[in-house]
Amino acid sequence: MTTNARIAVPQGVKPTTNVTKGFDLSQKEGYRLNVASRSESPASGRGTPVNVPSADSGDDLKFSKGKEKLDPVVLYRKERGDVREHLYMVVIGHVDAGKSTLMGHLLYALGQVNQKTMHKYEQESRKLGKQSFMYAWVLDETGEERNRGITMDVGSFQFETKHKTITLLDAPGHKDFIPNMISGAGHADVALLVVDATRGEFETGFDYGGQTREHALLVRSLGIAQLAVAINKLDTVSWSQQRFDEIKVKLRTFLRQAGFRENDVAFVPCSGLTGQNLVQEPTEKELLSWYNGPSLIEVLDNFKCPERPITKPFRFSVNDLFKGTGSSFCVSGRVETGFLSVGERVLVCPSRELAVVKGVAIEESPKQFIFAGDQASVTLSGIEMQNVAVGFILSDPGNPVQISSKFQAKIVVFNVTVPITKGFSVILHHQSLVEPAVVSKLIAQLHKNTGEVIKKHPRFLSNNTSAMVEIQTTRPIALELYCDCKELGRIMLRVSGVTIAAGLIMKIIL
Ligand SMILES: Nc1nc2c(ncn2[C@@H]2O[C@H](COP(=O)(O)OP(=O)(O)OP(=O)(O)O)[C@@H](O)[C@H]2O)c(=O)[nH]1
Numbered sequence: 001m002t003t004n005a006r007i008a009v010p011q012g013v014k015p016t017t018n019v020t021k022g023f024d025l026s027q028k029e030g031y032r033l034n035v036a037s038r039s040e041s042p043a044s045g046r047g048t049p050v051n052v053p054s055a056d057s058g059d060d061l062k063f064s065k066g067k068e069k070l071d072p073v074v075l076y077r078k079e080r081g082d083v084r085e086h087l088y089m090v091v092i093g094h095v096d097a098g099k100s101t102l103m104g105h106l107l108y109a110l111g112q113v114n115q116k117t118m119h120k121y122e123q124e125s126r127k128l129g130k131q132s133f134m135y136a137w138v139l140d141e142t143g144e145e146r147n148r149g150i151t152m153d154v155g156s157f158q159f160e161t162k163h164k165t166i167t168l169l170d171a172p173g174h175k176d177f178i179p180n181m182i183s184g185a186g187h188a189d190v191a192l193l194v195v196d197a198t199r200g201e202f203e204t205g206f207d208y209g210g211q212t213r214e215h216a217l218l219v220r221s222l223g224i225a226q227l228a229v230a231i232n233k234l235d236t237v238s239w240s241q242q243r244f245d246e247i248k249v250k251l252r253t254f255l256r257q258a259g260f261r262e263n264d265v266a267f268v269p270c271s272g273l274t275g276q277n278l279v280q281e282p283t284e285k286e287l288l289s290w291y292n293g294p295s296l297i298e299v300l301d302n303f304k305c306p307e308r309p310i311t312k313p314f315r316f317s318v319n320d321l322f323k324g325t326g327s328s329f330c331v332s333g334r335v336e337t338g339f340l341s342v343g344e345r346v347l348v349c350p351s352r353e354l355a356v357v358k359g360v361a362i363e364e365s366p367k368q369f370i371f372a373g374d375q376a377s378v379t380l381s382g383i384e385m386q387n388v389a390v391g392f393i394l395s396d397p398g399n400p401v402q403i404s405s406k407f408q409a410k411i412v413v414f415n416v417t418v419p420i421t422k423g424f425s426v427i428l429h430h431q432s433l434v435e436p437a438v439v440s441k442l443i444a445q446l447h448k449n450t451g452e453v454i455k456k457h458p459r460f461l462s463n464n465t466s467a468m469v470e471i472q473t474t475r476p477i478a479l480e481l482y483c484d485c486k487e488l489g490r491i492m493l494r495v496s497g498v499t500i501a502a503g504l505i506m507k508i509i510l
Contacts, residue, residue, distance in 0.1 A: 072310040072339050076371055084160075085305045088187060088375060090169045090224070092215035093194035094205030098232045102194055102272030103157070103170055104135030106296060109279040112159050113138050135272065139170045158363075161301035167375070168192075187319065187334045187375060190226040190303045191219045194272075195247060198236040202247055206254075208415070214499055217258050217414060221492055221502030225306075226264045227255065228299045235271040239286035244269050266299045308373040313399035314338030314346070315480070315488060316378065318392045319432040321385065328358050329385045331394070332377040333432070336487035338396060339371045340378070346394040348383060349478035350403045355383035355394075391433025393478035393488065401488065404508045405476040408443065409491055410451070411503030412466050416495075419460035420469075426500070428473060429492040435477060439493075441470035468506065481505055 091099045107113050118134070125134040139157060158167045169188055195202055195212055205212035219227070229251060237243045248267045255265055269291055270277040276284050278296045294302070315336040323329050340346070344357050359379040360370045370376040378394065395401040413420060420439055428437040445455040446466040453468075461467050471491070482489030482504035493501040 084165045086165045088167050088189045090188035091192045094211040097194040097196045098272045099194045100136035100139045104138035106278045189306045191224050193229045197234045220259045229267045241290040268299050309337040310372045312337035314396040316394040317431040328381040330377045335374045337372045341369045347397040347400045350476045351387045353383045355380040401478045405473045406509040408507040409503040411501045413501045416500045419462040421460045426493040437473040440472040443468040
């Protein structure tokens with residue numbers, strides 16, 4: 001079954017829970033003060049009162065307060081106890097590494113794409129002289145992607161392994177589409193890195209400026225700790241063990257430096273085109289002569305499911321919006337922490353507007369609750385659609401996300417051609433948010449391993465340095481300290497389409 005990044009949600013799912021009792025004015029006042037005193041107002045100064053929606057308020061107000069009484073762990077067990085573990089996996093790698101072909105073939109081998117459809121893709125791709133892309137067509141759905149033979153948007157597909165349900169996000173390898181890739185990876189739990197074993201091709205992707213390097217650094221910076229590496233297209237080097245080992249050694253050293261633990265990285269030899277070692281036991285004699293490890297699907301099945309921070313305050317990052325019927329509309333994204341139930345109120349930040357949750361859904365199926373780790377859509381009412389945007393955060397009104405346009409971050413610089421100096425302009429990536437910013441202060445250069453200050457107020461920062469800097473955005477944004485919420489405490493800095501640094505938010509300046 002294919003799913004789009006956009007997930008439609010049925011409108012007007014009625015709140016049916018009766019878990020709460022009332023929502024009093026003192027709580028609203030307290031929350032209003034709380035928000036105003038923690039941050040600068042986006043548009044009109046401190047203390048701007050929040051917009052309390054009037055629509056349906058009588059009924060909806062009562063759901064917010066009693067949420068504290070629900071034990072998220074008990075609730076999660078009750079709601080999801082018998083559901084298979086669900087992982088979101090982003091597929092990354094240099095352009096043409098064979099990501100779409102590999103995943104298309106894997107899905108076909110798993111029986112997720114029927115023979116008739118595959119036959120159709122084969123015929124149509126042959127007509128266009130692009131038969132080698134027939135498996136890639138399973139994921140590259142748009143005409144333009146098929147004509148150009150490249151992935152542009154993040155395609156998504158769901159499949160089952162022995163123990164898990166995996167939603168795969170096929171990220172574009174082309175450097176022009178890295179912002180799409182960042183958005184896809186920001187919502188993933190684990191990553192599959194695909195590298196092309198063909199002589200010369202692996203080296204191109206692995207060189208400075210190659211996407212193998214950049215993607216691996218990006219996913220680690222986005223908090224992904226587990227990685228499977230498919231050493232793909234081994235058919236082009238006659239299944240050479242020497243080539244496999246050579247690539248593995250180079251990648252292992254680099255991935256360790258990028259912050260991956262050795263035990264969290266698995267390497268698997270395969271060919272997306274011929275289908276060797278994807279699901280079935282390999283039949284290639286040369287491969288069998290030196291490899292008896294797991295197939296790709298077994299490697300994916302062995303991923304550990306990351307913990308879901310369901311006991312933390314509710315945070316939801318918005319990565320898409322779409323109109324529903326009537327006055328309500330939907331936002332889709334990921335529950336970063338906590339949980340949400342239908343009928344609750346959420347604070348939309350940084351616009352600081354209250355909204356009422358009319359419905360929640362996962363993959364078009366309405367739910368009563370959504371939990372940390374879920375990719376879901378939320379139908380909102382009581383708020384104008386123009387007051388919500390991609391990159392916004394929905395949070396618990398009683399414990400809202402912070403809002404500021406200035407913060408300190410500990411960054412690692414990895415790809416600058418011109419050293420970073422005070423006032424350096426960058427594009428800040430924070431979950432799905434893409435926002436112009438400047439590095440307003442270079443506070444200290446830090447030791448890369450120990451984090452100790454080695455130089456105060458450095459005049460510039462060059463490649464491979466670690467530093468504490470102050471960053472100022474043009475508009476206030478919703479963010480969190482890394483120590484409070486890993487998911488919303490990471491940032492990435494890009495310049496002219498290249499990622500130059502990644503970092504952690506250490507102090508929010510209000
Ligand atoms: N020989 C060989 N060719 C392959 C293999 N996998 C993919 N290819 C070819 O490599 C080319 C690129 O494949 P894609 O699957 O589109 O690559 P991609 O990494 O998804 O490309 P982007 O989405 O644009 O980044 C196509 O011509 C494929 O047929 C393989 O295992 N062996």
